[in-house]
Amino acid sequence: MFKIEYQHLTMQVYNAVKTMIVQDVLHPGQKIVQEEIAQQLGVSRTPLLSALSKLEQEGLIETIPRRGAFVKKYSTKELINLYNIRIRLETLGAKEAAKNADKEHIKILETYLKSFDKAIKEKNSTAYRETDYQFHLAIMEASGNSFLHSMVASSNVILICNVKGILKPLEQSYKEHVDIVNAIKTGDEKKAEELMAFHLEDSKSHINSISQE
Numbered sequence: 625m626f627k628i629e630y631q632h633l634t635m636q637v638y639n640a641v642k643t644m645i646v647q648d649v650l651h652p653g654q655k656i657v658q659e660e661i662a663q664q665l666g667v668s669r670t671p672l673l674s675a676l677s678k679l680e681q682e683g684l685i686e687t688i689p690r691r692g693a694f695v696k697k698y699s700t701k702e703l704i705n706l707y708n709i710r711i712r713l714e715t716l717g718a719k720e721a722a723k724n725a726d727k728e729h730i731k732i733l734e735t736y737l738k739s740f741d742k743a744i745k746e747k748n749s750t751a752y753r754e755t756d757y758q759f760h761l762a763i764m765e766a767s768g769n770s771f772l773h774s775m776v777a778s779s780n781v782i783l784i785c786n787v788k789g790i791l792k793p794l795e796q797s798y799k800e801h802v803d804i805v806n807a808i809k810t811g812d813e814k815k816a817e818e819l820m821a822f823h824l825e826d827s828k829s830h831i832n833s834i835s836q837e
Contacts, residue, residue, distance in 0.1 A: 633667065638675035640665055645684055645695055645785050652697035652786050656685065683782050698786045700832055706779050707828040711821060713776050714760060718804060718820035720767035722813040729766035733805045736762060740801060744794045752794055757784060759801065763820075766808065791827040800826075 641661065644650045662672045676693055679685040686696040698706070721729070736759040743752040757780055764773040790797075800823040807816035 634671045634674040634678075637665055637667055637671045638678050641672075641675055642679060642684065642781075645679075646781065648785075648788070650695050652695050654695045655691075656693040656695065658693070682778055684785065695785070696782075698782065703783065703786055703831055704828060706783055707824065707831065710776065710779050710783070711824045711828070713772055713779070714763070714824060715817045715821045717764040717767040717769065717772045717776065718808065719813045719817040720769055720772075721763050722808045722811050722816040724768040725766040725808050729762070730805070730809050732762050733759070733766070733808065737798075737802060737805060740794075740798045744798060749790050749794065752790070752797075753784065756797070757781075763804070763808070787831060791830040797823075 641650070650656065656676065658669055658672055658676075662669050665672070676685050676687075680687060680693070684696055685693055687693045725733075736755055739755045740752060740759070743749070743755060760780060761773060761777055764776045767773075800819065804816060804819045804823065807819055
């Protein structure tokens, strides 16, 4: 029982620190002052260390000998490499989604389109970015390939933490999202794959001007 309760606490701390990184409360290159974080979360250092170890495995934290733990900061080259991987994975995911998506998957994707539209009208780029992350994962979910979903989730979190701002006009991004959903909805595998490739390649082309480096 005690082991289960401890693991639950570790996951709570892990989720809290990960949220702090994603929301830029802890930003790339910043040192993790363990005493301060533990005090802020109201926990001992033991579950915090376990959480940091898990985050390091996911590429969000790096430990530098004799210096401590830091939020990992990626170079522009590394971010472009990540985008290249993302393009490979998500084009496959879009193709498979067009093949395997059911009515419930389509309904979820269309709900995200409404959220995109709302964020644009409210000029809320933060909400748009958050919806974008969930939207792309929903497509991977619709593909029926759980490995794709897991890998894309990990790589996209790293990109969210290191690429701040918007890579293209929201209206353009929204139109591309609509086109991708329509291709998935009509079962056009080739078109879904091509549209996803264009969508992500175009975003990648703007990384140099907006990355943290």
